[in-house]
Amino acid sequence: MTGVQTCALPILLIIAIATVTLLKPTLTIVAGIILVAACPGGAMSNYYVYLANANVALSVTLSAVSTLMGFFTLPLLATLGFELLLNGVEHIEIPAEKMIGQLFLLLVLPTACGMWIKYRWPRWTLDHTKALRIISLLILALVILFVILNQAEQLLIH
Secondary structure (H helix, E strand, C coil), X not given: CHHHHHHXXXXXXXXXHHXXXXXXXXXXXXXXHHHHHHCCCCCHHHHHHHHCCCCHHHHHXXXXXXXXXXXXXXXXXXXXXXXXXXXXXXXXXXXXXXXXXXXXHHHXXXXXXXXXXXXXXXXXXXXXXXXXXXXXXXXXXXXXXXXXXXXXXXXXXX
């Protein structure tokens, strides 16, 4: 599992370098591409795996491993990418406490609540699977809407 995660990060950085080399975007876009390539796999994949009726336990495990590795690999790969592609022009500090809080709020808490509800009321969750999927999709849409509204000023500037 960790071998797959470990290989994916350098490959993403190589893809980012190729993209920047071919497209030659602005420095701000380059910084964004580097950060996206250096970030661990997202918790959103867990939801899509759930919607596809695939192996959610495996997805959550991979996300957890990727997230834990991200605390070390994100600063390392971001620094490496900035040095390679921006010649050290841009420096972005990674707010670890905020990242941990967001990971808890968006990954750990919903996953733990879902697991507890399914454990506590297995029959009820089975009977209401369709409604629970719709509710979770609405919650996801609200989170996305909140992020967009929260960042509206930045989105309009760029």
